[in-house]
Amino acid sequence: MSKTTSNSIHITKATQSKIDTVNFDDLQFGRVFTDHMFVCDFEDGQWQRPEIKPYGPMTIDPSARVFHYGQAVFEGMKAYKDNDGRVFLFRPDENFQRINKSSARMAIPEFPESYFFEGLETLLKLDSAWIKPGIGNSLYLRPFVIATEPAISASPAVTYRFMIICSPAKSYYSDAVKVIFAQKYSRSADGGVGFAKAAGNYGAQFYPTTLAQKRGYQQIIWTDANTHEYLEEAGTMNIFFRVGDKLITAPNNDRILDGVTRKSIIQLASDMGIACEVRRVSVQEIKDAAKNGELKEIFGAGTAAVVSPISAFEHDGQEYKMAMEDDSYAKIFKSRLLGIQHNEQDDTHGWRHEVV
Template sequence: MNTIINDIEVLKAKTTKINEVDFDNLKFGSVFSDHMLECNFKNGKWQAPKVVPYGPITLDPSAKIFHYGQSIFEGMKAYKDAEENVWLFRPLDNFKRLNISAKRLAIPELPESYFMDGLKALLEVDKDWIPKKDGSSLYIRPFVFASGNGFHASPATEYKFIIATAPSGSYFSGEVKVLIEEKYSRSANGGVGYAKAGGNYAGQFYPTQLAIEKGYQQVIWTDDNTHEYIEEAGAMNIFVRINDTLITGPTSDRILDGITRKSIIELAKSEGIAVDVRKITVTEVVEAAKNGTLKEMFGAGTAAVISPISGFGYKDQDYTLPKLDDTFASYLKKRITDIQTNKAEDPFGWRFKVE
């Protein structure tokens, strides 16, 4: 059955899978809703987006995504409040960052209306998939990849933009222990570290696997040149609390301009928490751990919002962070999630109602 929502053509699935889902026990990103948004770039322009049934994609073996890795993505969430209203968190920031990533990987940039109107149409069709349980949300994955064919090492002439969604529970549970990386790098100056390119994450898997084998859950990435400066935590931005000051590295070619990161900085400042955006050395963190001034470390990103770090390893030495009754991490996470889920006022204008 075809309908039109926000000028977007909708081809509804013949059946729904929603009755097969246990919404009280959702793993992150493993169950997918009934529909997805699909839009193709060909003949030099983006074609009209459509909402279609979620399902497999057919590609030629010579599609350039398989050979040259032109692939970018975003991570977002939709929330439903007690009155069944649907909310997004800073969606235009995701749209803008997707196009920043597209430009860096020579992918055609998307029109804002295709992204926003398409997303709203998709959420209207699949609004029953948005869970209401605390800590749960509908995870949204917009992504673009090269679908055009050819073995020649050049940008593709055809691309596919898709938004798929997955009702999900919490991304992380509990605290994590991390290993400060001394050899491998996530990204380099002049590279694509600031873009959400699939290859950035593929390159993280092996060093993270080595860290897991040593008893850690994640890697703290350091700069590519000297490995002296802390930059990111796994697939997240990182914050370090020394005494009562939150410190995080400045964005650069190597560090993603995280939307949760920006929100934490702005929120913390509004709450009177001292925030220092500057380079921070591994030596400074180790010394703070030794002298007791290192109070907290946590990762920040869309999936987990804030993920506390319980300890870290460096040069075959483990350091344990203190267990505090009241942490910046727990306070800031609650403030952000309350805004996201419409449980608190939003003085920043971050919350976006889907209508």
């Protein structure tokens, strides 16, 4: 290993890359990781000097509070490479703001902006070869924070670890998915942590999603916890409905994640002259629209999948199939977003952030 130093990051480079052992044409999402990772510890009331070192296991005390009280938050981002070899991030300022918002809700100290961006960019420069050009290829980035203090008393930790790991990725969902409208289980509740990317939010989804999968459905569209009458999110994604030529999506609240892809689609819809209503969406409204032929499409939106069309939904024992039109909004928005992210289309809103 060779050791170098940037302005604020201590760097230990891997002696040998493992990239030649990876089949980039056959990637399973989130199972292969690059040569390096970013690590920064919070101790004595402040964030210490960050470091980048070879990706690998780490030692952590079994009494670390993260294992017992779930103090953990994370983000999902992607890096892209154009055909000239230039590397870009997509709206990384949004991810930085959101991880600190999530941290504050979980009583975790906020992370410094300068460390976040220098860490990301230094890591991407070191592992640039892992970012493959071409639409559909990307490097998925996972910043996260965990409570590391070895203590099992029920209170916030005093030590934490902030990390960034990277995983080469292709399309998350290759086909349209079938979903169930939730009638019993809830993703989050009023006053809770649904708006935060807290680890426990996702762990709580696994059991009801497994039940749905046993019935032949890939995901759940979550409904409000109080009445299960209003549609809010699709699995780990935000959700859009096209009724006629109009888009509808649920408003942000303390149950719904403020998705970067979601807000980008709302802006793109405005750019294209597509009406988009941000309001509560009832289960009955969507069922009625499906019955009378007004419901043209449903799609999820998120960093991993970008845009994921939904081919059918089930509620109260009845399945409703979608027509899957060739000129779907899902295809239009996905093409536009990927074009911006890969530097193949104009970026009129300044969303691309070049890593130089």
